[in-house]
Amino acid sequence: MTAESAEDVDSADEAAPTPATDPRKSGPPIVTAEGIAHAFDGVTVLEGIDLDVDARSMTALVGPNGSGKTTLLRILAGLLAPADGRVRVRATGQRPLGFLPQEPTFRGRFTVGETIDFYAELLETSVDRDAVLERVGLDVVTGRRVDALSGGMLRLLGLAVAMLGDPPLVVLDEPASGLDPKIRAHVFEAIGRLADEDRAVLLATHHLQGAELADRVLVLDRGTVVADGPPEELLAATGADSLEAAFLESVSEGLAVQAGTEGSE
Amino acid sequence: MSRAGRLLAVVDREVATVLRARAYAVVGLGYAAIVLGLGWQSGGGFVPLTVDLLTPVELLVPPVATAFGYRAVLEDTEGKEIEALRTYPLSRLSYVLGVYLGRLAAVLVVVVTPLLLAALLVPGTAGQGSGVVASHEAAGTVLLYLRFVVLSAVFAAVVLAAAVAVSTVARTGRAALALAVVLVVVLVIGADLGIVASLAGGLVGDEGLALLIAASPASAFRGLVLGTVVSVVASETVRAGSAIANGLGLGAWLVGSLAVAVVTVWPTVGEYAWQVVDPGADEPDD
Numbered sequence: 001m002t003a004e005s006a007e008d009v010d011s012a013d014e015a016a017p018t019p020a021t022d023p024r025k026s027g028p029p030i031v032t033a034e035g036i037a038h039a040f041d042g043v044t045v046l047e048g049i050d051l052d053v054d055a056r057s058m059t060a061l062v063g064p065n066g067s068g069k070t071t072l073l074r075i076l077a078g079l080l081a082p083a084d085g086r087v088r089v090r091a092t093g094q095r096p097l098g099f100l101p102q103e104p105t106f107r108g109r110f111t112v113g114e115t116i117d118f119y120a121e122l123l124e125t126s127v128d129r130d131a132v133l134e135r136v137g138l139d140v141v142t143g144r145r146v147d148a149l150s151g152g153m154l155r156l157l158g159l160a161v162a163m164l165g166d167p168p169l170v171v172l173d174e175p176a177s178g179l180d181p182k183i184r185a186h187v188f189e190a191i192g193r194l195a196d197e198d199r200a201v202l203l204a205t206h207h208l209q210g211a212e213l214a215d216r217v218l219v220l221d222r223g224t225v226v227a228d229g230p231p232e233e234l235l236a237a238t239g240a241d242s243l244e245a246a247f248l249e250s251v252s253e254g255l256a257v258q259a260g261t262e263g264s265e
Numbered sequence: 266m267s268r269a270g271r272l273l274a275v276v277d278r279e280v281a282t283v284l285r286a287r288a289y290a291v292v293g294l295g296y297a298a299i300v301l302g303l304g305w306q307s308g309g310g311f312v313p314l315t316v317d318l319l320t321p322v323e324l325l326v327p328p329v330a331t332a333f334g335y336r337a338v339l340e341d342t343e344g345k346e347i348e349a350l351r352t353y354p355l356s357r358l359s360y361v362l363g364v365y366l367g368r369l370a371a372v373l374v375v376v377v378t379p380l381l382l383a384a385l386l387v388p389g390t391a392g393q394g395s396g397v398v399a400s401h402e403a404a405g406t407v408l409l410y411l412r413f414v415v416l417s418a419v420f421a422a423v424v425l426a427a428a429v430a431v432s433t434v435a436r437t438g439r440a441a442l443a444l445a446v447v448l449v450v451v452l453v454i455g456a457d458l459g460i461v462a463s464l465a466g467g468l469v470g471d472e473g474l475a476l477l478i479a480a481s482p483a484s485a486f487r488g489l490v491l492g493t494v495v496s497v498v499a500s501e502t503v504r505a506g507s508a509i510a511n512g513l514g515l516g517a518w519l520v521g522s523l524a525v526a527v528v529t530v531w532p533t534v535g536e537y538a539w540q541v542v543d544p545g546a547d548e549p550d551d
Binding site for chain 2: 055118123162
């Protein structure tokens with residue numbers, strides 16, 4: 001794993017040895033990003049990000065609002081061209097990756113089943129619709145119209161659409177934002193099942209409940225990676241007793257620098 | 266699923282979307298009521314019916330086709346569904362063509378059906394006379410009228426292509442509506458006013474008029490109808506421009522609009538910036 005712009009927390013490797021069965025060590029990374037930089041209207045959003053995402057791993061991208069999480073995910077997913085840098089996705093098959101946008105919507109007058117059928121028709125292999133919906137827990141609402149789904153159900157439908165065709169990489173942008181705690185737990189449970197199914201999951205989240213499920217947490221702040229490592233290493237490196245405290249610790253230094261800069265101007 | 270199969274899946278989805286929205290039915294019924302009402306009032310035969318319907322069709326088809334198309338792609342872009350779609354093996358061309366053809370199927374049914382039904386009124390209204398075309402005893406054949414119907418369908422297809430292009434360029438519903446209104450105004454009166462102004466200002470002479478007519482979809486449509494339907498039975502020479510130029514003008518609008526839609530529907534990401542490589546392959550060189 002590389003995150004050259006990050007605060008190096010890999011030194012904690014000795015304190016928390018990686019298990020021999022760690023799937024992250026089982027092959028080349030599925031995503032390699034080098035020197036990713038981006039700006040909107042002259043405002044730098046991402047700067048010099050180098051990043052590897054290992055196959056069959058779950059990586060959580062956390063950071064404050066405006067830290068560049070969504071932009072980075074869209075660049076990694078090939079939806080947005082970076083101003084600088086490049087991304088390589090190592091995959092085969094008809095669909096190298098699936099993507100769940102933030103607060104996704106689908107055609108409201110279609111049923112859940114029809115929505116899945118449409119996306120399945122875009123693939124080169126047949127899809128067991130019922131099995132897909134069962135995996136995300138939507139099998140009981142197959143005939144329900146999309147505009148009658150709750151926000152949580154929409155995310156689950158988005159998850160189902162993202163995983164159709166079994167892409168080896170699934171990129172999820174804030175899959176649980178705006179959901180109540182019960183539904184959020186259900187969504188993260190479904191994401192956890194996704195990650196168990198021989199694929200890499202890369203998600204941006206505000207909710208550290210999701211980050212706790214991850215093999216690795218990247219903390220993004222003002223366009224750069226300020227911390228990178230397994231959750232337990234982040235805890236060890238920051239001396240925090242919770243991931244939330246570790247997150248605040250990771251970004252507070254940046255906030256302090258920012259405050260100092262603003263004060264001097 | 267083959268490329269054609271994926272395109273058909275998008276077509277099916279668009280047809281189903283239109284069929285399930287009452288607003289489109291209301292637009293279609295309104296158009297049908299006007300066309301059939303005018304058809305009922307018309308008299309004398311198929312060419313008089315063509316003449317009586319020409320201006321209404323020229324005025325009504327742009328808003329009808331635009332209504333069917335100006336939000337077509339926006340339905341996917343507004344809610345970011347298009348970002349999920351982009352991770353499927355679906356090209357920009359297949360997606361845009363699928364959306365266009367699905368909407369076109371609906372627009373053609375809406376535009377053509379009332380025109381064909383109006384033709385059924387001709388025998389019942391024959392003999393009432395027409396003040397516009399009176400020189401031909403047979404007042405045209407049904408084949409001439411069908412030519413008008415086909416040209417109306419082509420006109421609708423061209424306007425719909427422009428509306429789909431609007432739906433790819435606009436990023437919000439409000440912007441799409443504003444652009445759609447501009448499109449309709451330009452198509453219905455703007456281009457004609459431009460022609461008149463160019464002539465009045467001496468910018469173009471008679472020799473350039475044919476090209477100006479061809480450059481405006483509505484004028485080109487009118488020119489084709491006048492040149493290939495009305496002039497066949499008219500007693501006087503009908504100034505309709507060049508049929509070839511008018512046909513090429515409509516074709517250019519159709520292809521140009523769809524090209525704009527394909528290019529703008531989503532941005533391309535160059536291979537240097539983002540590339541899928543075989544997991545077993547060595548790291549590609551720059």
